[in-house]
Amino acid sequence: MAATGRKHLVRDFNHFITCYLCRGYLIKPTTVTECLHTFCKGCIVQHFEDSNDCPKCGIQVHETNPLEMLRLDNTLEEIIFKLVPGLREKEEQQELDFWRKNQPKADAPENLRCQRFCLPDDGGDGDDGDDEDCHRSDPQIAICLDCLRSTGQAGERTVTDLMKRFIRCSSRVTVGTIKKFLSLKLKLPSSYELDVLCNGEIMGRDHTLEFIYMTRWRLHGDNTYPMVLEYRPRIDFG
Known part of the structure; x- marks a missing residue:
């Protein structure tokens, strides 16, 4: 008899798709290449205005320009949009507004x-x-x-x-x-x-x-x- 698979809810993945800084879903997920921690693009850019350290692990990302060590994660962005119904449309509308x-x-x-x-x-x-x-x-x-x-x-x-x-x-x-x-x-x-x-x-x-x-x-x-x-x-x- 085939086993019935457990149905996963979005909240089961929240640890992987939410931002450490704003606690919301990752918007334009951006990864720090030095430590591979990922944040919303806007959140991490604003953080680096005041600090050169990763807000999650504390490692110094770059001595003078930590923005050089950021990379957008388009694959993760697509995964999040598929997991969270309506999120893409909401963000696009906010940008247009x-x-x-x-x-x-x-x-x-x-x-x-x-x-x-x-x-x-x-x-x-x-x-x-x-x-x-x-x-x-x-x-x-x-x-x-x-x-x-x-x-x-x-x-x-x-x-x-x-x-x-x-x-x-x-x-x-x-x-x-x-x-x-x-x-x-x-x-x-x-x-x-x-x-x-x-x-x-x-x-x-x-x-x-x-x-x-x-x-x-x-x-x-x-x-x-x-x-x-x-x-x-x-x-x-x-």
Whole structure:
């Protein structure tokens, strides 16, 4: 006679799918590579603003920049969404509500309104247009791209201001894509390298706008919306 299997409840797995810091279900589960402890992305990023140690085991994650030791666990995220009915939809709705709330108002002056920036795989070239999909299903973010003025050193290359500095795009856009957008709009040669900075810190090519907003912009005092990114010709220190 076949044995009847025990039916497992979600609470049976809570120890594995809840965050040590907020005690809620893991949202964008992010693992510390030094000790393999996992937390909500927002929780661990905020924790590292004040400490370089893992909040669970106390190990020093990194002497200066513990954020470098974080990795998103997309597989665990999918497991959690399958275990907890309605969690994915709830989180996606909260993200959309947040970005809608923080977008510039429709009655803002013309020079403060955003053009829509299409990702390369949309077939767009960065111009605004209603016919492009522009990843509208993604959470959107508005940013301001400011030209960082040159220091006036002899032989230093220069770049100019954009005609439209305010753009709106998917929060999943990377710095690498922003650089391509700038090169296109400023008509720069392919060999021309740019640095993109937030609050004076050079951002990596693979950093997404969402990651920069959460780790470099939102947590720095009185910063307003939209998020400001600066660009300049790449400076070689070697």
